[in-house]
Amino acid sequence: MKSISVPKGKKVYFASDNHLGAPTQELSLPREKKFVAWLDAVKSNAAAxxxxGDLFDFWFEYKTVVPKGFTRTLGKLAEISDSGVPIYYFVGNHDLWMNGYFEKELNIPVYHKPQQFKINNTTFFIGHGDGLGPGDKGYKRMKKLFTNRLAQWCFRWLHPDLGVRLAQYFSINNKLISGEEDIHFLGEDKEWLVQYSKRKLKEKHCDYFIFGHRHLPLEISLSESSSYINLGDWISYYTYGEFDGTNFSLETFGK
Structure with missing residues (x-):
């Protein structure tokens, strides 16, 4: 379990599901600029x-090519990382195919599975959230295909102009990929990530379970000392999480 210390006056920030590039680069540009403005706003007092995940609506790393665009976001992340603020990235269902670019170019570690962190004396279980819990069976089958090395090798042989365009089409139009089958709260007994968190809590205590993927800002008590948090998104809500070393809260940027 990785430990992070939050000095007095500093905070740890959490954000998810920007889907930059959707439905088009031009239409997502205002959202990208707003996200970069948020990064500018928090960088001075960020401990981490x-x-x-799902920073991009589609991301695939060829050996010598990455998708065009997102210059403002990548540049700002590089600036913050270079300043010494640690950034941690968890892949989502739209950017499963990260393979070293963030680590080499931005010095940002990338995680493909949920991880536990101890921040001050508080424990966090953190991940994107796709494919977890008892449901989402259609996507789980799709994910097995997406993460298959042979399938990735075959896709890499497509010219990037064709491969990226094809993937963007399916990313926007296929609900199994987009994760937008349910855009309203289903109730605790039907929310897969809530059920997953409760099951993990039986195995080991954790103060906060932090996920994205659902695009809904949610705060649900799992026990007297444990909570499930969904961060919402940067499409409809512009919500993010902040932890001051003692307390966690969901906030909205640009109210």
Whole structure:
């Protein structure tokens, strides 16, 4: 379990589900500028920043090529990382295919599975959230295909102009990929990530379970000392999490 210390006056920040590039680069540009403005606003007092996936609506790393665009976001992340603020990235279902670019170019570690962190004396279980819990069976089958090395090798042989365009089309139009089958709260007994968190809590205590993926800002008590948090998104809500070393809260940027 990785430990992070939060000095007095500093905070740890969490954000997820920007889906930059959707539905088009041009239409997502205002959202990208707003996200970069948020990064500018928090960088001075950030002890760490966690990005919980789907920063891009599609991302695939060829050996010598990455998708065009997102210059403002990548440049700002590089600036913050270079300043000494640690940034942690968890891949989502739209950016499963990260393979070293963030680590080499931005010095940002990338995680493909949920991880536990101890921040001050508080324990966090952190991940994007796709494919977890008892449901989401259609996507789980799809994910097995997406993460298959042979399938990735075959896709890499497509010219990037064709491969990226094809993937963007399916990313926007296929609900199994987009994760937008349910855009309203289903109730605790039907929320897969709530059920997953409760099951993990029986195995080991954790103060906060932090996820994205659902696109809904949610705060649900799992026990007297444990909570499930969904961060919402940067499409409809512009919500993010902040932890001051003692307390966690969901906030909205640009109210």
């Amino acid at each position: 920043i966690f990005l919980l």
